[in-house]
Amino acid sequence: AILDVEKDVKAVAVVYNETSTGVTLRSLPDIGKITRKKGILLIVDAVSVLLGDHLPVDDWGIDLCVAGSQKCFACPPGLAMVSVSEKAYEAAEKNKFRPFNHDFLLWRDFKARLETPFTPSIPLYYALDEALNMLMEEGLENRIRRHTICAETFYKTFENLGLEIVAKNEFRSNTVIVPYIPENINVDEFRRVLREKFKIAVAGGVGKLKGKVIRIGSMGVVSTYEVLATINGIIKTLKMFNYKPKNKLKKIVLEAKETLSQLKNFKF
Template sequence: MTIVKYNTLKLISIINILRNMRKKLVMIPGPTNVPERVMLAMVKPIINHRSPAFTQLYKGIIEKCQKVFLTKSDIIVFTASGSGGVEAAVTNIVRPGDKVLVTVFGEFGQRAAEQVEAAGGKAIVADAPLGDAPRMDKIRALAEANKDIKAVFVVYNETSTGVTFRWLKELGKLASDLGAFYIVDAISILGGDELPVDELGVDICIAGSQKCLAAPPGVVIVSVSNKVKKYLESNPPPPRHYFNMPRYFKFAERGETPFTPALPLFYALDEALTMLLEEGLDNRIRRHKICSEAFYRSLSAINLKPTAKEDVRSNVVLAFNYPTGIEDAKFRKLLDDKFDVLVAGGFGEFRGKVFRIGCMGEVNTPHVLTTVTAVSAALNQLGYQNSTAAALDEALKVLSQLN
């Protein structure tokens, strides 16, 4: 009754399941490839989520997250997608009539602005053409015109366009000068680029599990500063339950979540964070930078144009414009069927015009070389003549910087 031993027949069935899985190289901007160690953590035994065993798991996750976010703040883990984390941030902070300065330079900024309005707030939108990010002068001008801004919400990395907002420090300073809460949507980038939460004065930072942290999708991690906690104590949010932060704080005191957590995803997140800390946060960020640089150089060598302006190009989501005549669906199906490589299409007005590569999590030399080879070869097959050798040559030059 004590320890369940797996018998030989069961083990053989497990082995057969794993042997026969056709695995794709998942180079979409999340979910991304998940290391086997992390996948296997999901099959750990079911435990009571109201027990010391869960509290131990939970506290380990929080401590590791604090090391990855570089914060001493509280951390909340919601069983939800990244969008749930954004909804949590907005609905806990925004009250009817509140002004929130929101950067909008793609789909996810647009959604954040919608959420602000849905909460009864007024979104002061700092926008930019797709492929670019709003610059600080524009943002400062908006702040000048709206002194009573309660919060500044920035999308650090806009997954829909492959653009990273590069002025987090300056924007944090502005938020501080305004006495506003500073909310950073880092869903697709945390762990893949710099984001020292406490140093930048970030009040709420949102990260997805299935991006640079290389865990499966289904949980979203949110850091919450003491300033926000204090605010919520005297200004409780609307009494909806699921994304109600004070409810999470209360249960966190005993190392639990208020609602039944997605236990297997908590096990996986814990393992993924352990792997990240084994590698070292700085090393992981450096690896993301080198791999993305290898992608940009190699695909530029075959004359593909990045969608993003050069100074705001993302190291974690890379968008490229299709050459004339290449059909999105045909190209991605060929990559998938023949090369077992998954990349993503474009969003909104970029649909059919760009493809996007997730350069996230486990991303490494074989991932980059396999993807570059597949992209180049598929384009050749579809009539866009290019030299795979030239592309690989550039990639290898950059990748030689990796240990």
């Protein structure tokens, strides 16, 4: 509706996977249909989710999709990957004030002769090349499925423990899981115990969720071992804070293992 009122909008920018809440924008395909119909550029921040969830860039009408090497690519940090549509190139060509650093037209020209416009980080290129080899061995659909299964395991476990999840079912992220911690437990102290006793590091909340939630990154090479270790650490830490779970712990752990058993034939 706002695009019908604001006639001079050139682009719409959205975050596909919001990491402070663990919410994934499931309406992204519909947004793409609208921007495509109106001839507006669609810019998507997919840093924390590309390869961890479905994102058919062309089918969804995404003109600029931005990702990072350090998340679901399972690669060292330091590289940004940006896909650029023909519509985005055309918009860049019409721009009278071309940027110095992020000039897509300049990058396109250098790409044609297999060069980069500035000195690249060669070690990171080699790391990315190997990360992509690993992706090809695992398969894109398998990688997305692995992230989905790991996330499902976390969500089922927290529900069985009686912990509420910030995101509603239909918007839950495959890569960032954000459960509320019981009000009578100090979140900073909870994170400290989890880190020092069990060597599991989780992030705290930000903004209005600060002091109320923990944030678990489940991406990259995360699989059965890491998920179970994290669940085990969280359960034991909750127990140290005298938290009484909704269901019996044995049942919770068995159900987590059963969900993760779907990964037994995966290659990664």
